[in-house]
Amino acid sequence: MAVTIEDVARRAGVSRGTVSNVLNRPEVVLEATRTRVLEAMHELDFIASQPARMLGGLRSRSIGLVMHDVGHPFFAEIARGVEDVATRENYVLTLTSTRDDDERQRASLRLLLAQQVSGILLIPTASGADDLRQVRERGVAAVLLDHEGGANECSVAVDDVRGGIAATQHLLSLGHHRLAFVGGPRRGQRHSDRLNGMRSALAASGKQRRPAVQAVTVPADTIACGEEAARTLLSNRATRRLPTGILCGNDLLAVGMIRGLTSSGVSVPDDVAVVGYDDIELTTLVGTPITSIRQPMYEMGRTAAELLLSEIHEETHTHRNVRFVPELIVRESTARP
Amino acid sequence: MAVTIEDVARRAGVSRGTVSNVLNRPEVVLEATRTRVLEAMHELDFIASQPARMLGGLRSRSIGLVMHDVGHPFFAEIARGVEDVATRENYVLTLTSTRDDDERQRASLRLLLAQQVSGILLIPTASGADDLRQVRERGVAAVLLDHEGGANECSVAVDDVRGGIAATQHLLSLGHHRLAFVGGPRRGQRHSDRLNGMRSALAASGKQRRPAVQAVTVPADTIACGEEAARTLLSNRATRRLPTGILCGNDLLAVGMIRGLTSSGVSVPDDVAVVGYDDIELTTLVGTPITSIRQPMYEMGRTAAELLLSEIHEETHTHRNVRFVPELIVRESTARP
DNA sequence: CTGGCCTTCTGGAGCGCTCCAAGGTGCCCG
DNA sequence: CGGGCACCTTGGAGCGCTCCAGAAGGCCAG
Numbered sequence: 094m095a096v097t098i099e100d101v102a103r104r105a106g107v108s109r110g111t112v113s114n115v116l117n118r119p120e121v122v123l124e125a126t127r128t129r130v131l132e133a134m135h136e137l138d139f140i141a142s143q144p145a146r147m148l149g150g151l152r153s154r155s156i157g158l159v160m161h162d163v164g165h166p167f168f169a170e171i172a173r174g175v176e177d178v179a180t181r182e183n184y185v186l187t188l189t190s191t192r193d194d195d196e197r198q199r200a201s202l203r204l205l206l207a208q209q210v211s212g213i214l215l216i217p218t219a220s221g222a223d224d225l226r227q228v229r230e231r232g233v234a235a236v237l238l239d240h241e242g243g244a245n246e247c248s249v250a251v252d253d254v255r256g257g258i259a260a261t262q263h264l265l266s267l268g269h270h271r272l273a274f275v276g277g278p279r280r281g282q283r284h285s286d287r288l289n290g291m292r293s294a295l296a297a298s299g300k301q302r303r304p305a306v307q308a309v310t311v312p313a314d315t316i317a318c319g320e321e322a323a324r325t326l327l328s329n330r331a332t333r334r335l336p337t338g339i340l341c342g343n344d345l346l347a348v349g350m351i352r353g354l355t356s357s358g359v360s361v362p363d364d365v366a367v368v369g370y371d372d373i374e375l376t377t378l379v380g381t382p383i384t385s386i387r388q389p390m391y392e393m394g395r396t397a398a399e400l401l402l403s404e405i406h407e408e409t410h411t412h413r414n415v416r417f418v419p420e421l422i423v424r425e426s427t428a429r430p
Numbered sequence: 431m432a433v434t435i436e437d438v439a440r441r442a443g444v445s446r447g448t449v450s451n452v453l454n455r456p457e458v459v460l461e462a463t464r465t466r467v468l469e470a471m472h473e474l475d476f477i478a479s480q481p482a483r484m485l486g487g488l489r490s491r492s493i494g495l496v497m498h499d500v501g502h503p504f505f506a507e508i509a510r511g512v513e514d515v516a517t518r519e520n521y522v523l524t525l526t527s528t529r530d531d532d533e534r535q536r537a538s539l540r541l542l543l544a545q546q547v548s549g550i551l552l553i554p555t556a557s558g559a560d561d562l563r564q565v566r567e568r569g570v571a572a573v574l575l576d577h578e579g580g581a582n583e584c585s586v587a588v589d590d591v592r593g594g595i596a597a598t599q600h601l602l603s604l605g606h607h608r609l610a611f612v613g614g615p616r617r618g619q620r621h622s623d624r625l626n627g628m629r630s631a632l633a634a635s636g637k638q639r640r641p642a643v644q645a646v647t648v649p650a651d652t653i654a655c656g657e658e659a660a661r662t663l664l665s666n667r668a669t670r671r672l673p674t675g676i677l678c679g680n681d682l683l684a685v686g687m688i689r690g691l692t693s694s695g696v697s698v699p700d701d702v703a704v705v706g707y708d709d710i711e712l713t714t715l716v717g718t719p720i721t722s723i724r725q726p727m728y729e730m731g732r733t734a735a736e737l738l739l740s741e742i743h744e745e746t747h748t749h750r751n752v753r754f755v756p757e758l759i760v761r762e763s764t765a766r767p
Numbered sequence: 768c769t770g771g772c773c774t775t776c777t778g779g780a781g782c783g784c785t786c787c788a789a790g791g792t793g794c795c796c797g
Numbered sequence: 798c799g800g801g802c803a804c805c806t807t808g809g810a811g812c813g814c815t816c817c818a819g820a821a822g823g824c825c826a827g
């Protein structure tokens with residue numbers, strides 16, 4: 094089969110142990126010997142088997158990333174951040190998608206554990222953040238991504254309440270007081286935090302007459318659902334006046350919302366102001382560039398990966414719950430009424 | 431440390447070999463025994479160590495994907511196709527990015543080989559398609575993705591010449607005869623094939639007065655480069671008349687091109703028709719939806735993964751060079767002059 | 768010269784598993 | 798009632814490596 098450490102040893106005229114030493118503790122072997130071994134490796138084009146090394150007692154140099162879907166720009170960007178750190182530290186990244194399915198998440202984690210990854214990054218399904226406990230019980234490092242974690246674990250998230258507040262303050266300052274929120278129950282905590290931020294900002298402003306922000310629930314974070322939500326809002330006009338300021342839980346929803354409103358003759362931003370969330374590249378490219386709440390996705394990925402590696406390597410690691418502050422980016426989809 | 435096969439054996443009151451059998455050849459073990467062993471596994475929450483199994487002689491259940499950048503939608507979508515197949519077949523996907531750097535590509539391949547993946551999918555750098563030879567020499571299955579391969583290997587690509595032809599025929603049929611191509615040398619073969627398709631379609635039409643399609647070279651596939659190319663074309667007007675039909679090697683270039691032309695008072699599609707390439711989601715969302723050449727990225731990923739798995743599993747595997755036919759999607763960025 | 772110490776290298780044990788030859792066991796048939 | 802034959806199960810060998818105790822060699826001080 095492949096060339097083994099034994100072949101290298103024979104060729105260099107040393108023992109297996111010495112070859113292993115130049116691999117793992119090069120400083121203990123005499124320079125001349127080391128060179129000879131290195132040459133032999135090179136001549137034979139030797140690549141040490143990682144699985145065998147692990148059995149021998151070495152830590153694996155791989156980490157796992159479990160997310161909803163690589164195809165989605167939000168996650169792809171996080172993955173990019175993770176991948177950059179992994180590559181820099183000579184780790185390999187194994188990734189699996191859950192499609193937001195609890196069963197698949199559990200299967201993914203098992204698969205990664207079977208691979209003996211030395212750490213796992215999890216962007217949990219709506220209800221799956223707890224699964225990490227079992228990972229940790231097995232002695233594998235883990236950090237929660239895009240989800241607020243507890244004190245005994247590392248996590249990297251974005252403060253969604255503040256995002257909701259920032260968007261709302263922006264809308265209020267422009268003079269919009271009739272507000273709506275469009276989001277899904279699927280993303281769970283995240284969207285409801287944004288809505289809560291919205292409510293608290295509205296309450297704090299004292300401008301609030303009736304208690305409620307009009308909340309429209311959508312099944313998924315897509316353009317089509319955004320259009321659907323626009324139709325819902327428009328057809329509600331009989332009982333509730335059309336809101337003039339709308340926060341969408343996600344940029345794709347905002348794109349759909351704007352499209353839906355516009356095609357019914359409602360002008361954005363003249364009649365209605367729309368704010369998106371995530372600030373994916375798309376927001377700058379559509380017909381009406383969208384005011385959005387920027388989430389530092391790449392940095393989140395990077396930070397999470399760094400926390401994970403620190404947990405893997407450092408004895409003295411202390412858990413941290415990093416919470417990024419989202420940033421309002423004003424574009425053309427919001428203006429004074 | 432972790433619970434091993436030994437622990438399971440002891441708990442179930444059988445030997446190691448029997449536990450191994452229920453894992454790998456369940457049909458040879460008596461139903462009652464099997465149940466007992468499975469229960470023991472469940473009680474101990476046993477997860478067999480993949481690395482150890484591999485050393486023992488089993489094939490690894492992991493494949494590697496080497497690409498330019500997970501963050502780019504084109505690659506992310508391919509990755510999604512690959513990932514879906516991998517998950518379905520209970521394989522794990524390890525991915526690495528090269529940033530189109532030969533050195534990083536070579537490092538990535540070594541890393542994957544060290545992991546003992548049983549197959550590798552490579553989207554090669556401009557000049558790196560040959561690196562797969564060494565992978566195959568090591569007995570690891572490999573398929574070339576987004577790059578035309580030879581007879582002794584599997585590959586999945588898109589027929590770029592035909593894409594260029596389709597775009598050009600479309601432009602010609604609208605009445606555009608002064609044509610230009612915008613693309614980069616970096617993507618190598620791919621862009622030059624598209625340009626060649628353009629030239630041959632133009633030649634075949636008999637409408638060609640002067641020999642050349644005006645070709646503008648850009649350093650990267652970005653919106654900014656597209657704008658830059660627009661400026662180049664506009665400033666060339668002294669010596670060469672502005673082309674009325676432009677094919678961009680990539681959608682982002684097309685977005686930039688349209689933006690650059692529009693901001694200089696040139697109307698798209700009234701003055702100049704612009705065709706993009708890839709048909710990423712973006713093309714439908716920008717101010718002027720872009721006519722583009724659709725590449726079936728998800729299907730490419732899926733197909734490549736399936737070929738790879740077939741090469742891994744089937745004795746009788748015969749190499750195939752799959753070439754997808756790109757499809758012209760007409761939108762609003764092209765019209766009669 | 769010799770003992771002790773340091774540096775460098777060696778080869779055996781063991782990691783968790785798979786594979787396989789060989790060893791039970793029970794049953795049927797002659 | 799014994800031989801033959803399934804059918805199951807067992808435990809040793811080995812996968813490629815790491816780790817480690819100890820051997821070998823060289824050097825210096827007493």
